[in-house]
Amino acid sequence: MSWYFDNVYELNKESPYTFYVPSSEVLDKLKVGDLVKLIFVNKEEEDDGFSGERMWVEITQINGEKFVGKLDNEPYRLPLKSGDEISFGVENICDTEYEDPTSSNWDFYFDTKVTVSDDVLEKREFNFMLRDNPNGGDDSGWSILSGYEDDDFLSDSENFQFISIGVILNIDDSILGFIQEPPLCAYERNDEGEFNKIDDYDWDAYLNG
Known part of the structure; x- marks a missing residue:
């Protein structure tokens, strides 16, 4: 089973008021040790509809908009395990642990x-x-x-x-x-x-x- 990361900016472009992306204010705060959530997508959807998982990754390195981290979840089905090293970009981050100053807008759109x-x-x-x-x-x-x-x-x-x-x-x-x-x-x-x-x-x- 192979997988890739979703590009959250592309998903937000398709659905700008229903697909949340962290604001630049939040992304600028990220540091080593923080947790970020990524969307791991299965390249081929399974017969039961399984298409991927959203999982937390702990940042271990930051180089501009490129990151290295270690998986902080135990995958449900993807061929990964907690602690695996993961390389990703800012375009793959769908959530953080920080409170987003734009959250009131998103509350309005959703609620x-x-x-x-x-x-x-x-x-x-x-x-x-x-x-x-x-x-x-x-x-x-x-x-x-x-x-x-x-x-x-x-x-x-x-x-x-x-x-x-x-x-x-x-x-x-x-x-x-x-x-x-x-x-x-x-x-x-x-x-x-x-x-x-x-x-x-x-x-x-x-x-x-």
Whole structure:
């Protein structure tokens, strides 16, 4: 069984609001003796779905953005053992033991929940958003639609998911400009691809319908 390291910057590029990478402030603090987490990927996915492991490595040498360390975990399946010497780069570090000053942003991306239609997730496109009063917990009150859903689709709760807002930001992060606006508000994408606020949205019909 052969393996390689995932490049966390490439993964973050694909999913910038749902794949965390340590900030430069954290990476600049790293020193010999610190623990960092790396993603060890199996080159060929196993029949049972096993594709790799995230494991801690203790840094023993630092040379710019290149590191040497020793494995601090006992692998579940990969052909390695605790104490093995590991060479890696800063691009392979997916986590550290340091508190990250950007953690509040990531908490928002992961913990803020929105209601999204399956059509949005299938098309990776959304054109209408409205914010009702939240139902408590992590609910933001936002509902997000593609704009192509018909009445039958909208009337079936099975066609909606309650997910982290980071998933939606991965599709289009232009909404960050108004995502903190309080309820009640509604936005629609115009022909130029930009979101405009619907000032005359019929909230009475929506709330009492």
